Amino acid sequence: MADRSLRGTGLGAKSFEDEAGVEFAARREVGFDCPRQHHFSLTFAAEAEVPAVWECPRCGAESLRSDGYRAEAKEEKPARTHWDMLRERRSIAELEDLLAERLDLLRSGELGPNYAGMNSRKSA
Template sequence: MADRALRGVGLGAKSFEDEQGIEFAERQYVAFDCPKGHHFEVAFAREADLPTEWECKKCGSVAVRSDGSVGEEKKTKPVRTHWDMLRERRSIPELEDILAEQLDKLRDSDEIY
């Protein structure tokens, strides 16, 4: 069994196929500048949507594109509370009726809370 072992080869880590006859996708390079002064380029496919921000490879901070392209601001919805969602389903008179019913049930029960 030891005779059949492949020593020094990381199986699964490397491909033994050559790149002959393979056409790679067209690429474009986008340059980014980090606030700490680092400059780097990232390769993207020609048809890819290009990001306006990218994590710096050296320090991890957010780098912006060197050509000055800025992304669109995303619209954010205001935070909806439980009360807001409840008010979408019920009116104040309905809520008052439900509260009165529940209070009557508690008052009529023999258990003490």
């Protein structure tokens, strides 16, 4: 049995095919500079979009590309709040009318479970 075993090889971990006739994809190497004076380079596919910022493998800081390429700033929309969406549907005058109407209902006890519960206890 010992004469049939493959010693020194990890079965499934290594390929015994040679690289003759294999055409590799085009690649390019891009350098990055860390603010803490670390320099490293990464290999990307030639057609890949290379990011302008990469995390430094030594210290974790944001590193910029060595070739001077900087990403263009994207225009960010301000976040729409509940008030903004409400103002798209109603005018200030309409909102004031609704507020006055709801306040009258609350004060009269017709609106809200807390007010209804208080009125039924008083009469009992």
